[in-house]
Amino acid sequence: MASVVGTFTVDPRSRAAKRRARGEGATGWAFVSPSVVIILGLSVVPVLWSLLLSFQVNDLVSPSEWVGLANYKALVKDPAFGSAVSHTLIYTALYVPLSVVAGLGIAIALDRKIALIGLYRTLVFVPFVVSAAAQGVLFSFVLDPEFGVANSLLHKLGLPAQGFFSDPGQALYLLVAISLWSGTGFCVIVYLAGLQGVSSDLVEAARIDGAGRWGVLRHVTLPALAPVTIFLLLFQTINALQVFDLVFVTTKGGPLGSTTVIVYFIWEKAFKTFTAGYSAAAAYTLAVALLVVGAALQIYRRRVAAR
Amino acid sequence: MKRLPFSGWHLVLAPLALLFALPLVWLLVSSVMSNAEINRFPPALWPQGIKLDGYRYVLGNALFPRWFLNSFIVSAVAVTANLVLGTLGGYAFARIRFAGSKIVLGLMLATMVIPFQLTMIPTFLVMKQLGLIDTLGALIVPSLVTPLSVFLFRQFFVSLPRELEEAAWIDGCGRLRILVSIVLPLARPALSTVAVLTFLATWNDLTWPLIAINSDSTYTLQLGLTTFQGQHHTQWSAVMAGNVITVLPVLLGFLLAQKAFIRSLASTGLKG
Incomplete structure (x- = not known):
């Protein structure tokens, strides 16, 4: 890339900044993980659970029983x-x-x-x-x-x-x-x-x-x-x-x-x-x-x- | 203000606006009527004087102050959490490159189409497992952050010019520092949009409190009002006083920050 010529004019501090930007995976995940856990945890899990429930007899208290498509x-x-x-x-x-x-x-x-x-x-x-x-x-x-x-x-x-x-x-x-x-x-x-x-x-x-x-x-x-x-x-x-x-x-x-x-x-x-x-x-x-x-x-x- | 010429449209718009306002006017009027005025036949259409019996009953004998506090706690925590977690998540999705970010964002946005009644039974079972059923925690945890909040912040941050952050980044500022001291001061429109939408959703919700809460001391205002009406259906002035108390925070918020409310709600429409 053309950057071989460009590097001469670039402030050395900005090169350090670029290097820093590459290693940001941990920061990114730290920022998004609370939202990801709450949102996905309270949507994906319940959606699948609901699907299972729909094939069961369940009264929210006692163990459920598999009934297939009966519901x-x-x-x-x-x-x-x-x-x-x-x-x-x-x-x-x-x-x-x-x-x-x-x-x-x-x-x-x-x-x-x-x-x-x-x-x-x-x-x-x-x-x-x-x-x-x-x-x-x-x-x-x-x-x-x-x-x-x-x-x-x-x-x-x-x-x-x-x-x-x-x-x-x-x-x-x-x-x-x-x-x-x-x-x-x-x-x-x-x-x-x-x-x-x-x-x-x-x-x-x-x-x-x-x-x-x-x-x-x-x-x-x-x-x-x-x-x-x-x-x-x-x-x-x-x-x-x-x-x-x-x-x-x-x-x-x-x-x-x-x-x-x-x-x-x-x-x-x-x-x-x-x-x-x-x-x-x-x-x-x-x-x-x-x-x-x-x-x-x-x-x-x-x-x-x-x- | 410049005086505008009279327009024939007033003849259409004034009655129309009145039609929309009338039920709320009646709500306020009946809350200051005496039970005698309401309970005679045909009921009075206008009170003789202002009677505060309804308010006195509701604020003195009933659990309304407690319900107000519960609603306030749930809404305040939900708004704060959505602002904090939403800006963190939205900023990371807008600016930080990290493995899996696109997939996770796509997945989170996809969850917006899941209707609530599909998740409500398992969410109830999860909250039961966590020991949160019949506590305010059961109301707070699911509303800590919504995909809409994260998405609105992300869209806003993407629209900001990167140059603003670059100088600070080159000087060695961390992401959190940049977010708090450079990005957030510019993000007032997005912050107010998310605050308004979160407040409306949590303050006005009835379905989830109805499922998650059993004891009347843990009710929110919406649930409390509904139950109160069922138990006191001959004391309409007290019921209407309770109704005014339930509606007032939202109405005041709307009248004070009307521009933010309308922009927030219109934006969900135009960008959705």
């Missing part, structure tokens, strides 16, 4: 698991598109310099930082059939009182609505950040070419935001398929099992009825589904990016 076979036939899957799919199919579309609409509305815009943005976003437990407790009160403000308002308007969370026909949809209240703000801020990256030259050019507001939105803004949209679809879908906290706090899967979602099913089987092997099989089924959704959207994202 998975039972899962397929279990009507409770089937309805947990369908509740989760209904919740996801409503929550994901609604939150992403509303997020885009609100972000576009908030993407302008007018008075109070900072306040509007804050208010739209603030429910997102409220924990699911706090949301659940708050809405259990708001929607309490007897003492809640919702029925009180309906009464004032002369409308009939509703059962809300005690009505099997309403509970799941109310959970979607509460999640939209808190989760749309996330889509809004991600879209707002994305909108900063939409080239104003392109928008200007489209305007000059005679595009109206809708034309600019359809042909300039939306294509430019496509990567953001795909990310949000992925992120929101993964979150929706794993909904648990809000269900636990508000309905505990009821009434009549109408809000039992997959993770609630998994939690119940592991820590309430102590059938951990069965629960692990359900968890693995969900994880594989999540992986498929994630991989499909990643492939789609690459294709969009390549265009």
Whole structure:
């Protein structure tokens, strides 16, 4: 290499520094090992352990027994698991598109310099930082059939009182609505950040070419935001398929099992009825589904990016 | 401030913002109502005066102060540990060449896609083996460092110009010295992002405390609030006062450091 000539001009101290840089393996490992041990120890080990568990009968206390694929076979036939899957799919199919579309609409509305815009943005976003437990407790009160403000308002308007969370026909949809209240703000801020990256030259050019507001939105803004949209679809879908906290706090899967979602099913089987092997099989089924959704959207994202 | 002209968008945005704010306004209002006002039919929509009975009950009779302390300890330790371990790991992955670093980093990032419910039963069994179940340790250990923290620090350090560190390196400074005295003072955006994300995740978590904690004196606020609601569902003003106490630290943090919160959360979106 050309360094034979170069060494003459190099400060001798820097050569020592280079030599030092080569022998840094120990420092590198010392810096990363606490993170590596904790992160890998609490993910790789449990993932493999879960796989073993899913082939066993285990009550978290006594020694487990190997049963092969029996848990998975039972899962397929279990009507409770089937309805947990369908509740989760209904919740996801409503929550994901609604939150992403509303997020885009609100972000576009908030993407302008007018008075109070900072306040509007804050208010739209603030429910997102409220924990699911706090949301659940708050809405259990708001929607309490007897003492809640919702029925009180309906009464004032002369409308009939509703059962809300005690009505099997309403509970799941109310959970979607509460999640939209808190989760749309996330889509809004991600879209707002994305909108900063939409080239104003392109928008200007489209305007000059005679595009109206809708034309600019359809042909300039939306294509430019496509990567953001795909990310949000992925992120929101993964979150929706794993909904648990809000269900636990508000309905505990009821009434009549109408809000039992997959993770609630998994939690119940592991820590309430102590059938951990069965629960692990359900968890693995969900994880594989999540992986498929994630991989499909990643492939789609690459294709969009390549265009 | 310059006055901006009135825009028709206010007619859309003001009601919309109100819709998002209203449940939280109601949370605050109902926490200062008397039980008499709440328990009559139809319930009052606005309090006659401010009654602090709910707060008095929650702070005096219940375990709320203890739960607040527990949540605070878990979050504070988790944030500190993520900052320390995250900067160490992130710096090493960004700057130090060592055998196996690429494989280990790849493996750590891959663990981000593992859903929590897949690891929760074995994590419970591991914590049981360690004798940590029903202690704050069971909540702290799994949240000491996340792959996201390490990754965010690594990305930030990679973006810093190397020249800043080279002079110190040539003068014989060790890596730790360089990290602490040269790199960290420049890393405020990354430090605040990781602090915000870690705080939100640990303060707001319910699932893991629900699994790992049994005794009410070890509850976190989220778990305590949930249980408290189940036991006191006729004392709504006390429940709402407890709810305000649970939400307040996050809301205050958000209002005080709104830019950092929004940048942190938007960055997870745009870089993810």
